Amino acid sequence: MQPVPHQLMGYDRAITMFSPDGRLLQVEYAKKTVKQGTTAVGMICKDGVVIVADKRIIDKLMVPESIEKIYQIDEHIAVTVSGLVSDGRVLIERAQLKAQQHRVSFDGAVDIIEVVKDVSDLKQLCTQSGGLRPFGVSLMIAGIDNEGPKLYVTEPSGIYFGFKATAMGEGDSEILEVLNKEYKETMKIDEAISLAVKSLKKVLDANFNSDRVDAVYLTTEEKKFRKVDKNKIKELLK
Amino acid sequence: MQPVPHQLMGYDRAITMFSPDGRLLQVEYAKKTVKQGTTAVGMICKDGVVIVADKRIIDKLMVPESIEKIYQIDEHIAVTVSGLVSDGRVLIERAQLKAQQHRVSFDGAVDIIEVVKDVSDLKQLCTQSGGLRPFGVSLMIAGIDNEGPKLYVTEPSGIYFGFKATAMGEGDSEILEVLNKEYKETMKIDEAISLAVKSLKKVLDANFNSDRVDAVYLTTEEKKFRKVDKNKIKELLK
Amino acid sequence: MQPVPHQLMGYDRAITMFSPDGRLLQVEYAKKTVKQGTTAVGMICKDGVVIVADKRIIDKLMVPESIEKIYQIDEHIAVTVSGLVSDGRVLIERAQLKAQQHRVSFDGAVDIIEVVKDVSDLKQLCTQSGGLRPFGVSLMIAGIDNEGPKLYVTEPSGIYFGFKATAMGEGDSEILEVLNKEYKETMKIDEAISLAVKSLKKVLDANFNSDRVDAVYLTTEEKKFRKVDKNKIKELLK
Amino acid sequence: MQPVPHQLMGYDRAITMFSPDGRLLQVEYAKKTVKQGTTAVGMICKDGVVIVADKRIIDKLMVPESIEKIYQIDEHIAVTVSGLVSDGRVLIERAQLKAQQHRVSFDGAVDIIEVVKDVSDLKQLCTQSGGLRPFGVSLMIAGIDNEGPKLYVTEPSGIYFGFKATAMGEGDSEILEVLNKEYKETMKIDEAISLAVKSLKKVLDANFNSDRVDAVYLTTEEKKFRKVDKNKIKELLK
Amino acid sequence: MQPVPHQLMGYDRAITMFSPDGRLLQVEYAKKTVKQGTTAVGMICKDGVVIVADKRIIDKLMVPESIEKIYQIDEHIAVTVSGLVSDGRVLIERAQLKAQQHRVSFDGAVDIIEVVKDVSDLKQLCTQSGGLRPFGVSLMIAGIDNEGPKLYVTEPSGIYFGFKATAMGEGDSEILEVLNKEYKETMKIDEAISLAVKSLKKVLDANFNSDRVDAVYLTTEEKKFRKVDKNKIKELLK
């Protein structure tokens, strides 16, 4: 743990205050929670979008579905989280509700960006209002809407960015290096999953194996949340 | 008691704030309350699900029902708690109401996961909003719904997991070791109860005896909360 | 007064926070208030239930009814308190209202457990919400309902237990020792009152005398709050 | 001023918190305010009830009525205060309103105990809720209702007691000693006033004289608030 | 400035808390504000009531009316303030509204005591509720109602007293000494104004002169707010 410089002591204890050098320490600490969270990789491909996530915990006493890391927001949107899982669940349930309300009101699928903005607005609010702490979680949101495949990450501060390919959580910098070298926009879903799994293997510890991998893809054509088969992942890891 | 490192002093006093290394200390302390709570073991079996709990207190002046540790949420759902019993009761009453409202609105039994999510949402809220402390209790929720037998544990942070078999409270790690070795999905209810009672006996102190055990099962066929007979437990402990 | 270990300083000043070892210090301090409160003994008997309480103060200038320690919640329920009397009064008035509302809504006597739960819910709330302190009082609630005689104690944390026989307040441990040895479920009301008065005499200081005793019983048959005659107590103390 | 023991420092600054030994220090400090307040004596007599109070301040520039210490709540109820006079006024105005509302709703005089409970409930609330301090005042309430003459004192904690005779404020212990020796339930109003005035004279400082005395009585027969004539008091003090 | 004894440090910073010796320090500090405020003298006379106040500031660039110190609440009520003038204005506007509402509702002039009580209730509230500070101002309220001439002072605590003659603000004790010697209830308005002006001259500093004096009277017969002519005051000061 990096010690807090003496001059900053106290500024990180008051909710939503600036430190003398203009930082919001609570938001920075929340980002550390994310950095220690489980790893996820996302990529936009020629024919869709993929998310591959590490479950980290492999407990044979757990029900497998209970430790899946990639959730469905709507049939055309997938999401995974790094950081506080319970914080993430609150935001995912909010996003699911938002998507569902959109279907009821407009009889169609919500644009991905709408969901991203809604989640990010709530995150920002929690960095500015007293009596609330920032959300300690980043969300990677992927989906297909009328404009094609989309991939976003929203951070604890409420900032979000759109990516062609990205990573978050433990070891994200190392994976980003891999992606910077090897990711191509012309990749197909299969190639992207393969690259993601390999980069996770490279970065994560020795205990990493196919049981820890959760992978989801959506094709531009079908626009549907699909789980990648366990055997396929096992094969990729050989 | 493990001392708080000097660098962390103060972070654990402000409600729902992050420490500089990205931890929520109040949530971690609440987990310690759970770790010191009474022990419970749960298992999904071939023919249903069981919960076996230690009452810890054996006071011959108490009314026996008053110290039962396993409660009924609905006729198809059982629950036990580790940690602050009074906190647990608030959550159990909420779950009972939720199940009852579902019966009124939909004329059927609520899915176990619905109850689990509702309890967990409230727990998460208490880790993020000022003026509230986290719930100092874990709940083990077991039941049978249309998808078959279910077993969940929800923690003070608002995280929950589904299990085939698990333990919580005092000595949970030792019991998990036993379960990892001896639990099989093909076990029948009787075998599971026997395994649970034996693991409790192994882990808990010398004063442990059949009077301290509370055990409940639900068969997949009947879907009903059933108490295990005292004599049966006495027999198992011989 | 037991000093607070240095490591805990500060944790007991913030409302409803956990200490690093998972304790709620404000609740523990409230329990100390109870331990210093006036003593009460309760017993379920073959033919009903009794509460015997020490008034502690004997001031000949006070109006006798004004220092009675056992109150009526409804005609079939009695209650006494140990700890902050003014806190107790708030809870008793709430219980009286609850019982009265039940009579109006359901045209019948409320179950004792309903009253106990309602009081305990409010107590738990005051251990978790900011801006409120825990109630510094335990309530011993005794009564007869359709299931027969009942005896409960609810603590500052919001925990409650059902008892066959119990004690609370100053010297409760010594009285529990007596009860553990001498209490029998087959005792009749008269015998129970006699045992209670004797145990109070044994435990309390030299100034204890019949004037300090307040005693109430309810028979299973009649289900009515009845004061024990002063002369009877005087006789028992000889 | 009695110093706060080092171990208690801090506990008396947070609103409505318990100290480690189970005390509510703010309430104890409020009681000190009362102990330093003006003195009052009350007695139930054979033929009614009396209150005699010391005005302490004798300022010939003040309008005499302005420094009267005994107020009328309703025609059958009198009240005096020790402690913060402005706090007392708030409670008296509340009591006056309560009595008046009772007259409007039930077309009759309110029972004294109803007024006492209402005032005490508000006092208790101010010892438990954040953002409020305890009332720094005791009220001595005397009156005649259908059950005959009544005399109550409600303390800052919200506790109240019924008395045959009592005193409050500066020197209350010394006056209670006098009352314990000399008060008799068979006294008539005249005798009681005489005893009260003499006990005040004995206890208070050399400057005490008839001008400082405020005295009120209500006869059981008439049930009306009556001021005692100045000359009568002057005579009693000779 | 009188230093705070070490034992009291901290008690005066928390809103509306008692110090260990039963004092409300914030209220005591507010009284100091009053003691440093401008001086005012009031007297009930045989034929009415007068208020004479020092303006202290004499700035020839100010508009004279702007530094008048005696305000009209209603045509039959005058008021002056010592302490925080901006706090005083809030209370005066409240009193003016109260008087006006009375005229509308009852078609007549409000009793002086009604206005005094209303202002004092608000003052008391500000000494007991969190999030508010006490009013740092005393009000001297004089007027004529159906019971004749009245003169009241309400303090920061919410206490008020009725006076025949009194003073407040800087040097009030010295003026009270003068009044105690020289004031007579049989004085006429003219004599009272003369006594007030002379006592101000005696007590205040060398810069005191007729320009600093603001004086108002109301006759019992006319019941109307009347300013005393500047020249008259100049004459009195010779």
Add this chain to the structure above:
Amino acid sequence: MQPVPHQLMGYDRAITMFSPDGRLLQVEYAKKTVKQGTTAVGMICKDGVVIVADKRIIDKLMVPESIEKIYQIDEHIAVTVSGLVSDGRVLIERAQLKAQQHRVSFDGAVDIIEVVKDVSDLKQLCTQSGGLRPFGVSLMIAGIDNEGPKLYVTEPSGIYFGFKATAMGEGDSEILEVLNKEYKETMKIDEAISLAVKSLKKVLDANFNSDRVDAVYLTTEEKKFRKVDKNKIKELLK
């Protein structure tokens, strides 16, 4: 910066509390903000009223209107501020709304004093209620209403005064000296502007020049907000 005496430390951090010597430090600090603010001079003349203000900032990249310092509240009222400009804007917008509402409700121009009182009431509130800081700004409000030309200054405390001539902001004391010597009530608008500009030139630093001056006048006859021509000011400064 004048250091805070040791005895006062802490009193200036708690919102709206009195220091032991009866001061409101937050209000005093807010006044320092005003003292460091831009300078303004106002004068009532024989034929109207004028305000002359220093813009301080002369940035040729700014749009000239953007750095004007004198604003219009209504066609007959002008205002300028010293201190926090953003605080001032909130109060000016409130005053503009008040004036506009008056036009709608009463079909006429609002009295200047109404606007002044409304602004001052809000300022006082911000010195007494928790969760708000005082406004760090003084407003100089000038206008013509049915009673003729008016000039007021309202301070951070909520105090206001009417002036014939006055100054506020940086160097106000030196300008007041000039005004005390040279201002005459018989001055015409032209002479007043000339005096104001010269006094600003005398007091402010070497960089002062005509570009920094903002000047407005209203004639008693026309009652309209009029800007003084830049060239006129340039001429006056020669």
Add this chain to the structure above:
Amino acid sequence: MQPVPHQLMGYDRAITMFSPDGRLLQVEYAKKTVKQGTTAVGMICKDGVVIVADKRIIDKLMVPESIEKIYQIDEHIAVTVSGLVSDGRVLIERAQLKAQQHRVSFDGAVDIIEVVKDVSDLKQLCTQSGGLRPFGVSLMIAGIDNEGPKLYVTEPSGIYFGFKATAMGEGDSEILEVLNKEYKETMKIDEAISLAVKSLKKVLDANFNSDRVDAVYLTTEEKKFRKVDKNKIKELLK
């Protein structure tokens, strides 16, 4: 980081309080956040208005639109931010809503100043109310309305100014020097973009290149938000 002088310690931790020298430290810290933010330059030209902003981040894995720095408020208004991007987004969404509501209510384009004032009012509020921190962001708002081209910057304090040309964020002082020398009101849009890009190149670090530049213009004639072509910028940077 500039250390906080000892005398100021503590004043910057309490929300919205003044320091003894009359400063609002939280607002000053928020301004530091802005100073460290991305750089933007704006200029009013003979034929319209331009904003040129540095994106700082150039991540080939990001979707280009995702890192654009200049947003559209309405078809005739552009905005860019320096400081906390998530704070900026909240204000931009508010401005977009304001513009849209104006179109609905008045069937026309909103005046730029209306949007600027609305944003600034919210910013000021966040510097005065407890439980909120100041916005850590400056907004540069440019547009064309009926009065022609406009350019404003609103700061964290809620202050705003209109400019002919200005800069904000990292290195703003150096760019302002350039603008002071080279900006002319007679410049055409093309010349202004060229000057902006060159000044950014001069001031920002070696990694600056055309990919980091975002540029938008609106012509007085067309009144429409237009992006500057990437190639054009590349050309300008040669």
